[in-house]
Amino acid sequence: MNSARSGRSAATSLRVLSCNILAGASVHGYHHYLTRSWAQVLPARGKRDNLDRLADVIAGFDVVGLQEADAGSLRSGFLNQTRYLAETAGMPYWSHQPNRPMVRLAHSANGLISRLEPLEVFDHPLPGRIPGRGALLARFGHGLDALTVVIAHLSLGPQARARQLGFIAELLDGCPHALLMGDLNCDPDSAEMRQLFRRTALEPPTEIPPTFPSWRPRRAIDHILVSKSLRVERLWTLPDAFSDHLPLAAEVRVPVALSRA
Helix, strand or coil, X not given: CEECCCCCCCCCEEEEEEEECHHHCCCCCCCHHHHCHHHHCCCCHHHHHHHHHHHHHHCCCCEEEEEEEECCCHHHCCCCHHHHXXXXXCCXXXXXXXXXXXXXXXXXXXXXXXXXXXXXXXXXXXXXXXXCCEEEEEEECCHHHCEXXXXXXXXXXXXXXXXXXXXXXXXXCCCCXXXXXXXXXXXXXXXXXXXXXXXXXXXXXCCCCCCECCCCCCECCEEEEEECCCEEEEEEECCCCCCCCCCEEEEEECCHHHHHC
């Protein structure tokens, strides 16, 4: 975990944001996957402008999880996008988990940006027929008062997702205060998600705002899930589309003992 400056004390209520940023590319219709396919391997000025707009939003949150951030390849102009967003937003702590380097053309990563200092950060490769997916785990605080945050971007296939969520369930075993966020590529009522809720203290969401596609959201595949000891007081999507997913935001109430930790 890298530090740009000192953080502030944890609050009783945390503002959390999860966002699949598609390496900074803007998509406003299915046709853009074809007409702007070059953006998956080449840099563009519009990507930096998009990141700057997102940094303004990130500055209003305490913990941010990114998916499909570029770790520094040709398509981003060799810019570590997680670090750039953290520094531009004035957030003191950031970490990233690079996945699937494609011969320097594209290098996707999960990213963590935080106003609070994590004591530990771990990179965990996720199981799958095609390697390259990962879960980034950060722990804030000590012992039973620690908050465990996992950021993940899961596979498209249900069988692979079931294995990956089973692995995440093992990571969260013995973690009474847990938060899982990311692009999980499935809705909360899917078989693999029901398995996750059975095996962990994570609770099914009471609200299910659709996040994909950003220009006409129909599917709720991005999630911020919390354990029984925490409470989501508000869950909403941001109207600005920074990629083909809408950012998902939440205000999460944490116990006083946890906030002191």
